[in-house]
Amino acid sequence: MIGSAAGEASFFLDFQGLNKLRADARHDSPKAVRAAARQFEALFLQMMLKSMRKATVGFQSGLFNNDQTRFYQGLADQQLALSMSRDAGLGLAKLLVDQLGGHRAGKSPAPGRAGGAIPLNPAAKAFPLRHRGGIPLRRPAGTATVPLSVAPGAVTHRPAADAASASDPVGFVRTIWPLARAAGVALGVGPAVLVAQAALETGWGRALVRHPDGRSTYNLFGIKAGPAWSGPTAAVPTVEYRDGVASRGVDHFRAYGSYAESFADYVRLLRTDPRYRNALAGASDAHAFTGALQEAGYATDPHYASKIQAVLDGSTLRDALAVLKAGDDRPLT
Known part of the structure; x- marks a missing residue:
C-alpha cells in the first residue's frame, strides 16, 4: 500500500x-x-x-x-x-x-488561462460519458451560412428559457420541436427524427455538454470542434470506438448561444459536407437517413443509427408527443 x-x-x-x-x-x-x-x-x-x-x-x-x-x-x-x-x-x-475538480474548492484558475475543472453536474450524472464519433465534424472554411426555413419572428428562443424548459422529455420536445420542424424542412427530414437524435446525444437535454463554469453549450447534436471551428468550445470525457473497441478520451465540442444556433449549424454541416450527400438523398426515410449518417462517419459508435431509431420508436418520445399534441399551450403540427 x-x-x-x-x-x-x-x-x-x-x-x-x-x-x-x-x-x-x-x-x-x-x-x-x-x-x-x-x-x-x-x-x-x-x-x-x-x-x-x-x-x-x-x-x-x-x-x-x-x-x-x-x-x-x-x-x-x-x-x-x-x-x-x-x-x-x-x-x-x-x-x-x-x-x-481541484480548483472548485480552492481558488479559481488564473484569468485568461485555458482549462479548469470540468464541473460535476448533478443533472448530468446519469450520463457521464458521451458516445460520439471519432471523426471531427467540421465546417469547411469560408462556407456561407445556410439559413433555416423559418419565417422571421416565427420562433423566438431565449437561452435561459431553453435551459429551464428542457428538464424532462416533454419539456425537451416542447422546447426544440419548432426548431426541429424548421430544420426538417431545410433537410427534408421528419422533425421527430431530429428530436430523437438530439435526445440520444443529450439524454433528453439532461446531459448537454457544458462549459467549465456550468453554462450550457446548447450543442444538441454532439458536433465536435474541428480545426476549422473558430467559435467557443467545451471539453468533455467521451467514449470512442476504434475497430469496434471502446476507448475513453476527452474531446472538444462546439458551443452555441442557443438551441436555434445548434440547429442552424447542424443544417449547415449536413448541407455543406459532401460526406452527408447520401444521407440527404434518403432524408425522407428515417432508417435510410440515420444509416447514411453512420456510414458517413458521423459517429464511431457501431450502433449509432439503431440507437436513434430506438429513441424514435420508443415510448418516451411517443408519450411526450402525445402530451404536447393534447395540450393547449403549444400544439404540435
Missing part, C-alpha cells in the same frame, strides 16, 4: 498519512484532491516499474536472483514511484486534478 498524506508524506509505508488523507477527503479539501492524484500516479508508476522488472526476469541470474532480493527490490520500487510522483512525475496527477 502506498500511503501519503495531503501534507506530502515522503515514505510509502506512512499509514498515518493515508488516514489523514482520508480525513481531508471527507471535507472536500483541494489538497486532498492533489494528494490523491499523486497517489494514483504513484500506483501507475509502481505498476510500470513492476512490468519493467518482469520484462527482464529472463536475463537475471546469479547469487542475487532470489525471492529476498526481489522483495527488497519491490520495496525500493514503491519508494521510487512515490518520490517520482511527488516531483515532476509524468503529468498524470495534474490531469487528474483538472478532471476531479
